[in-house]
Structures are given as C-alpha cells and as structure tokens.
Amino acid sequence: MKALLDTHVWLWLQTAPERLTGEARELVEDASNDLFLSAASAWEIAIKYALGKLPLPEPPDRYVPSRLALSGTTPLPLDQRHALHVAALPPHHRDPFDRLLVAQAQLEGLLLVTADKQFGAYEVRIVDVT
Numbered sequence: 001m002k003a004l005l006d007t008h009v010w011l012w013l014q015t016a017p018e019r020l021t022g023e024a025r026e027l028v029e030d031a032s033n034d035l036f037l038s039a040a041s042a043w044e045i046a047i048k049y050a051l052g053k054l055p056l057p058e059p060p061d062r063y064v065p066s067r068l069a070l071s072g073t074t075p076l077p078l079d080q081r082h083a084l085h086v087a088a089l090p091p092h093h094r095d096p097f098d099r100l101l102v103a104q105a106q107l108e109g110l111l112l113v114t115a116d117k118q119f120g121a122y123e124v125r126i127v128d129v130t
Contacts, residue, residue: 002034003027004076004105006114007041007097009129011054014067024113024129036076036110037068040100082107092121 005013005028012019013028020028027033042064048054056063068075078100085103086096093099098116105112105124112119113127120126 001027001030001032002036002108002110003113003127004036004038004101004108004110005041005073006101006112006116006119007037007044008115009113010037010041010071010073011045012129013071013073020129024127027111027113027127031072035071035073037064037073038076038101038104039078040097040104042075044097076104076108078104089122093118 009020009024017025017028028035042060045054045056045064046060049056049060058066067073082100082103085107086099089099089102093102093116098119101112101114102119102122102124104110106122111125111127113129115129117128
C-alpha cells in the first residue's frame with residue numbers, strides 16, 4: 001500500500017509513535033507499505049521551525065532528511081500538476097499545505113494518513129490516526 005503522511009502524522013512518527021492508533025499504526029509498521037512525505041510538509045516544517053512554532057532537535061535541513069531515512073519514508077516532490085490541481089478542489093479546507101496534500105493524494109492515488117477530519121470532505125482515501 002502507498003500512503004502519504006500528513007505533516008503532523010510524520011512528526012508523531014518521529015517523536016510520539018504511540019499517538020498513532022489502530023489501522024494507522026499497522027500501516028506505518030508494515031515494511032511492505034510505501035510511506036511518503038510531501039515536499040509541502042517539509043516546507044510547512046521549515047516555516048513553523050523558523051517562526052519558533054515547531055521546536056526540533058536540529059534545523060529542518062538536517063532533521064527532515066535524517067528522519068526520512070530512519071523512518072523509511074520517501075520524499076514526494078511537488079510539481080506543477082499538483083499545485084494546479086488545488087484549483088479544482090472544493091474549498092473544504094483553507095490550509096494551503098493541506099490542500100496540496102489532498103491534490104497529491106488524489107493525483108498519485110495515495111492513501112492519506114491524518115487526524116484532520118476536514119480531509120473526509122474530499123474525494124480521497126483516508127486512514128484516521130485517532
């Protein structure tokens with residue numbers, strides 16, 4: 001199975017994996033599944049770190065790549081197709097990072113792993129971590 005991890009889910013996987021429950025925990029622990037972290041999430045992490053809203057043990061340019069490798073998560077690049085698809089999405093969610101994740105999940109056929117209930121309003125397969 002191929003799954004796109006929402007930013008908070010990926011961060012929990014690094015620092016508090018016990019927050020993941022049920023199906024989400026099984027999904028991330030199964031080595032046969034392909035886990036992805038969007039470039040949009042890396043961007044969100046970098047912005048929140050720079051604003052002092054996300055403490056990390058090291059700067060994001062070291063933290064994110066090292067933790068991607070440790071967690072077996074593959075970086076998912078953003079391309080114009082993803083960015084432009086956001087215009088076709090209904091306005092259920094105002095967060096631009098989350099809208100990009102929905103666009104990527106739809107276009108790449110990925111399961112979206114999240115605790116954000118607003119994603120349920122979109123045509124995207126979801127695994128709820130709560």
